[in-house]
Amino acid sequence: MSPERRYDALVVGAGPAGLAAATTLARAGRSVAVFDEQPTPGGQVHRAVAAVPESRRALLGPDYARGREAVEAFLASGAHHIGQASVWSAAPGRVGVTVGGVAHLVEGDAVVLATGAYERPFPIPGWTLPGVLSGGGAQTLLKASGLVPEGRTVIAGSGPLVWLLAWQYLRCGLTVDAILDSTPAGNRWRAAPHLAGFLASPYPVKGLELLRAVRRSVRVVRGVSALEAVGEDRVSALRYRVGAGAWVEMGVDTLLLHQGVVPAIELAASAGIRQRWDRDQLCWHPEVDAMGRTPLAGLYLAGDGTGIAGAEAAALSGELAAHAILGTSEGGRVSGLLAQRARWLRGRRFLDLLYQPAPAFRVPAGETLACRCEEVTARALGEAAALGVPGPNQLKAFLRCGMGPCQGRLCGLTVTEALAHHSGRTPAQVGRYRARVPVKPLPLAALAAMPATDDERRAVER
Amino acid sequence: MFRRLPDAPPATATILVDGRAVRAVPGESVAAALLANGIVACRTTPVSGAARGPYCLMGVCFECLATIDGEPNRQTCLVLVRDGLRIETQSGARGLGP
Amino acid sequence: MTARSFDLAVVGGGLVGAAVAWGAARTGARVVVLDEGDIAFRASRGNFALVWVQSKGMGMPEYAAWTVASSEAWAGFADELGRESGIDVAHRRPGGFHLALSDAELQARADNLKRLHNQPAMQRYPYEILDRERVRGMLPEIGPEVVGGSFCPLDGHTNSLKLLRALHTALARAGTPYLARHAVETILPRGGGGFRLLSSGGTIEAARVALCAGNGNARLAPMLGLSVPVRPQRGQIVVTERVQPFLHHPVVTVRQTDEGSVMLGDSLEETGFDTATGLGVTGTIANRAVRLFPRLARVNVVRTWAALRVMTPDGFPIYEESTSHPGAFVATCHSGVTLAANHARLVGPTIAAGRLPAETFAPFSARRFDVPQAA
Numbered sequence: 051m052s053p054e055r056r057y058d059a060l061v062v063g064a065g066p067a068g069l070a071a072a073t074t075l076a077r078a079g080r081s082v083a084v085f086d087e088q089p090t091p092g093g094q095v096h097r098a099v100a101a102v103p104e105s106r107r108a109l110l111g112p113d114y115a116r117g118r119e120a121v122e123a124f125l126a127s128g129a130h131h132i133g134q135a136s137v138w139s140a141a142p143g144r145v146g147v148t149v150g151g152v153a154h155l156v157e158g159d160a161v162v163l164a165t166g167a168y169e170r171p172f173p174i175p176g177w178t179l180p181g182v183l184s185g186g187g188a189q190t191l192l193k194a195s196g197l198v199p200e201g202r203t204v205i206a207g208s209g210p211l212v213w214l215l216a217w218q219y220l221r222c223g224l225t226v227d228a229i230l231d232s233t234p235a236g237n238r239w240r241a242a243p244h245l246a247g248f249l250a251s252p253y254p255v256k257g258l259e260l261l262r263a264v265r266r267s268v269r270v271v272r273g274v275s276a277l278e279a280v281g282e283d284r285v286s287a288l289r290y291r292v293g294a295g296a297w298v299e300m301g302v303d304t305l306l307l308h309q310g311v312v313p314a315i316e317l318a319a320s321a322g323i324r325q326r327w328d329r330d331q332l333c334w335h336p337e338v339d340a341m342g343r344t345p346l347a348g349l350y351l352a353g354d355g356t357g358i359a360g361a362e363a364a365a366l367s368g369e370l371a372a373h374a375i376l377g378t379s380e381g382g383r384v385s386g387l388l389a390q391r392a393r394w395l396r397g398r399r400f401l402d403l404l405y406q407p408a409p410a411f412r413v414p415a416g417e418t419l420a421c422r423c424e425e426v427t428a429r430a431l432g433e434a435a436a437l438g439v440p441g442p443n444q445l446k447a448f449l450r451c452g453m454g455p456c457q458g459r460l461c462g463l464t465v466t467e468a469l470a471h472h473s474g475r476t477p478a479q480v481g482r483y484r485a486r487v488p489v490k491p492l493p494l495a496a497l498a499a500m501p502a503t504d505d506e507r508r509a510v511e512r
Numbered sequence: 513m514f515r516r517l518p519d520a521p522p523a524t525a526t527i528l529v530d531g532r533a534v535r536a537v538p539g540e541s542v543a544a545a546l547l548a549n550g551i552v553a554c555r556t557t558p559v560s561g562a563a564r565g566p567y568c569l570m571g572v573c574f575e576c577l578a579t580i581d582g583e584p585n586r587q588t589c590l591v592l593v594r595d596g597l598r599i600e601t602q603s604g605a606r607g608l609g610p
Numbered sequence: 611m612t613a614r615s616f617d618l619a620v621v622g623g624g625l626v627g628a629a630v631a632w633g634a635a636r637t638g639a640r641v642v643v644l645d646e647g648d649i650a651f652r653a654s655r656g657n658f659a660l661v662w663v664q665s666k667g668m669g670m671p672e673y674a675a676w677t678v679a680s681s682e683a684w685a686g687f688a689d690e691l692g693r694e695s696g697i698d699v700a701h702r703r704p705g706g707f708h709l710a711l712s713d714a715e716l717q718a719r720a721d722n723l724k725r726l727h728n729q730p731a732m733q734r735y736p737y738e739i740l741d742r743e744r745v746r747g748m749l750p751e752i753g754p755e756v757v758g759g760s761f762c763p764l765d766g767h768t769n770s771l772k773l774l775r776a777l778h779t780a781l782a783r784a785g786t787p788y789l790a791r792h793a794v795e796t797i798l799p800r801g802g803g804g805f806r807l808l809s810s811g812g813t814i815e816a817a818r819v820a821l822c823a824g825n826g827n828a829r830l831a832p833m834l835g836l837s838v839p840v841r842p843q844r845g846q847i848v849v850t851e852r853v854q855p856f857l858h859h860p861v862v863t864v865r866q867t868d869e870g871s872v873m874l875g876d877s878l879e880e881t882g883f884d885t886a887t888g889l890g891v892t893g894t895i896a897n898r899a900v901r902l903f904p905r906l907a908r909v910n911v912v913r914t915w916a917a918l919r920v921m922t923p924d925g926f927p928i929y930e931e932s933t934s935h936p937g938a939f940v941a942t943c944h945s946g947v948t949l950a951a952n953h954a955r956l957v958g959p960t961i962a963a964g965r966l967p968a969e970t971f972a973p974f975s976a977r978r979f980d981v982p983q984a985a
């Protein structure tokens with residue numbers, strides 16, 4: 051479906067946050083368009099939830115199945131869903147989007163960016179080999195297509211998704227050969243002071259039973275301190291060590307890597323929203339208030355794109371952003387939403403610290419690829435750092451890291467943290483790649499069709 | 513290597529991968545169809561020629577690129593299967609368009 | 611607090627500063643480079659990377675000669691730099707094109723070049739106006755709208771990011787400190803000669819100072835009795851994903867890099883210190899590129915950016931020593947890629963030696979801007 055020229059509100063992302071924002075706005079009588087790269091609404095967590103067979107929803111568990119209600123409410127709300135739509139620019143009043151290879155500039159009085167999260171890079175030797183997938187990617191294959199790995203399968207890393215995925219695989223009757231848990235042992239002590247907040251939040255009910263079920267059926271290797279994928283044209287084995295112990299090798303057909311998710315901030319950053327380094331989540335958080343308002347009037351942010359807090363908190367923040375747009379008076383519904391969201395956020399702190407990935411898995415060494423697209427090694431980053439480069443943008447100019455089609459999503463955090471490591475500064479001091487429009491590649495012909503004023507044309511013609 | 517759960521819809525579509533006919537589920541992503549057919553690598557990189565295949569399945573990593581119906585560098589995880597789709601794996605940098 | 615002391619402090623670590631510093635360091639001088647941080651106005655990170663001759667020099671024949679000299683010196687410079695840095699900067703000189711999309715554009719192009727070469731004292735260089743068929747023989751991918759173009763065999767290009775890195779690497783290997791996050795705030799001439807540079811990262815002392823701070827020179831120059839009336843002129847650029855080689859000659863607004871990506875340029879905008887990009891301009895750039903090379907239409911754009919040219923009132927460089935503060939120099943220009951060979955081989959060493967020989971550099975003094983307009 052092609053978008054119309056203008057709407058009252060434009061929402062980017064059809065995950066829990068975007069759907070809640072759009073549903074609330076549409077129910078209040080606003081015309082709303084929701085753009086998402088994916089064909090069906092649901093976002094990462096509820097991928098394809100309304101499109102899959104009932105049996106799949108049952109297998110994947112209640113947290114997944116619940117997404118269906120939100121999707122159905124959204125579909126009934128009158129908001130337009132524009133799927134397979136890639137948004138490459140956003141500013142107050144306007145987004146640029148390609149649908150079916152054609153670029154559109156769509157206008158809207160309010161713009162809500164609910165771009166969600168993607169997985170933190172996991173730069174280990176061999177992570178680019180075919181057969182090595184991200185844990186979230188494998189989960190997406192399961193959710194959307196009912197695909198599960200065949201043969202020897204290992205899940206490695208840290209974070210709730212590692213356990214959730216293993217649990218979902220078990221329910222599908224799959225054998226997971228091992229979980230290589232790379233969570234540093236010391237995290238437990240750092241997280242402990244926040245246990246009370248966690249226990250008071252709605253999280254524990256979700257997690258604990260699941261953990262137990264997985265531990266009963268899967269071999270879990272804890273304290274993994276180093277990991278490599280091995281193979282020629284595809285992965286055939288992995289090597290790991292526990293602590294300072296000896297390397298252990300095992301054959302695998304599929305290796306799934308995951309160490310948490312981080313906000314997708316590119317669109318917000320390209321619109322000029324400042325980013326702040328979050329020391330617990332080890333990623334950038336955009337400048338936004340609890341209602342989703344940004345320093346730019348008319349531009350709102352919601353969901354995990356503002357900081358990782360999970361699907362429920364994302365939906366709450368989406369609804370809050372809608373109320374900010376509608377001008378709903380504070381108090382009543384709004385303060386209730388704020389209070390509920392605060393409970394989720396309090397619980398999050400514990401999880402953030404508990405699952406914080408180890409430095410060795412965030413700052414690679416030697417010939418390990420930091421930038422997959424341009425194949426820039428960790429060694430090259432270190433050598434460039436030794437020239438005294440002041441930050442990621444100069445590093446990018448020197449090495450091309452971040453210049454490939456993923457536009458730095460799979461190396462940005464690595465480069466920031468590596469440079470901080472090499473230069474003895476903090477990530478906040480080192481800074482990040484500058485994000486520029488287009489934040490997703492688009493065909494030259496689509497850009498060529500953009501309207502221009504006479505002055506703009508004259509600035510180019512010669 | 514991936515297999516389909518018994519609840520998956522029937523693979524009623526035929527797509528051509530490098531000229532070879534394989535079965536796929538209409539509406540699933542091309543990347544999923546490739547993986548379901550044992551094809552884990554879809555291209556080699558322009559930089560070193562290393563083999564790569566789908567990694568994130570959510571449109572972020574750009575590892576899943578292939579030529580679809582003659583158009584190079586499409587993200588196979590974002591393109592949906594239709595009967596008769598032609599997919600070519602790629603080696604190195606793309607060529608110009610048609 | 612004791613300040614570190616050097617023979618020469620170069621302010622600015624862009625292409626001009628790095629080339630001048632390297633040229634100076636190779637004479638044995640103890641040089642230091644001071645630069646700003648990661649986010650800065652730095653044309654050297656955002657340019658089009660042409661080593662370009664055609665159309666240079668209207669209004670100042672000496673500039674045409676200076677440009678031709680650099681073009682001739684470039685291959686040797688690239689070799690030398692490659693040896694000392696281990697980095698191949700991908701310099702090529704296959705000759706370059708300026709293409710026309712209408713007969714009027716082609717005629718205007720021919721007239722301009724004729725006027726340029728008819729200037730008194732002009733050092734002529736070879737160029738040709740080619741019709742569509744001859745262009746197509748060399749650029750098979752041109753579209754039906756291309757009516758012809760001008761070709762100059764001296765034109766070439768490089769990878770200017772590799773060039774910047776190679777210069778920085780060579781500096782490091784020569785033992786020259788590069789101090790980023792040392793934005794120079796004040797330069798104080800010292801009583802007994804020499805200079806004190808107060809920067810955000812600390813104080814540096816040097817017998818001589820070279821201002822190579824691009825658009826930053828306008829503010830710093832008066833501290834040394836110099837006037838450097840440069841202004842920022844914005845240029846936006848569009849770049850694509852990597853593509854199999856298809857374009858073997860650089861075109862003034864389209865070139866394929868050694869890595870395969872296609873760069874499309876570049877606007878001329880008087881918008882002050884503002885590096886925003888806009889869809890109207892990048893869209894026009896894309897539009898013209900597709901008209902020139904239609905098979906680019908489906909190639910994906912991966913980035914756009916804007917950078918600020920360092921523009922003097924007449925567009926020509928300024929190289930000058932302060933008369934009130936001997937030992938203080940300025941070197942600044944547009945076309946710092948093209949002129950990098952000259953900067954490394956001629957400007958750096960002469961500054962290190964403490965003198966800019968008038969026979970070469972007199973025409974480039976900023977005093978040319980003081981001349982009252984003829985009535």
Ligand SMILES: Cc1cc2nc3c(=O)[nH]c(=O)nc-3n(C[C@H](O)[C@H](O)[C@H](O)COP(=O)(O)OP(=O)(O)OC[C@H]3O[C@@H](n4cnc5c(N)ncnc54)[C@H](O)[C@@H]3O)c2cc1C
Pocket residue numbers: 062063064065066067068085086087088092093094095096113135136137138164165166167168169186187189190211214311314317352353354355359360361362364365490570
């Ligand atoms: C792969 C993956 C799997 C996950 N699985 C789970 C899970 O099973 N359980 C769980 O509790 N949490 C899961 N999470 C965490 C989860 O992302 C969040 O908690 C929740 O989905 C956040 O909701 P959201 O609405 O903020 O964003 P999301 O659900 O991530 O939705 C964002 C949407 O925006 C779209 N989008 C982003 N950028 C653009 C653009 N430029 N153009 C067009 N569309 C765009 C995306 O396609 C996506 O659909 C997962 C995260 C990832 C990355």
Ligand SMILES: Cc1cc2nc3c(=O)[nH]c(=O)nc-3n(C[C@H](O)[C@H](O)[C@H](O)COP(=O)(O)OP(=O)(O)OC[C@H]3O[C@@H](n4cnc5c(N)ncnc54)[C@H](O)[C@@H]3O)c2cc1C
Pocket residue numbers: 621622623624625626627628644645646647650651652653654655656657658659660661662792793794795822823824825826827830843844845846847876917918919920942943944945946947948949
């Ligand atoms: C869009 C565009 C296209 C171009 N295309 C070409 C081309 O094809 N061919 C060509 O030859 N040229 C081209 N140029 C011009 C070329 O890029 C510049 O001439 C050259 O980069 C200038 O180098 P510079 O070192 O003088 O300036 P810059 O690269 O701007 O560097 C100045 C440096 O000084 C630093 N600085 C500023 N103030 C201070 C201070 N107070 N203290 C310390 N450091 C300071 C800055 O941080 C910066 O690093 C282009 C320029 C642009 C913008």
Ligand code: FES
Pocket residue numbers: 543565566567568569570571572573574575576577587588589590
């Ligand atoms: S698999 Fe990552 S973009 Fe398709």
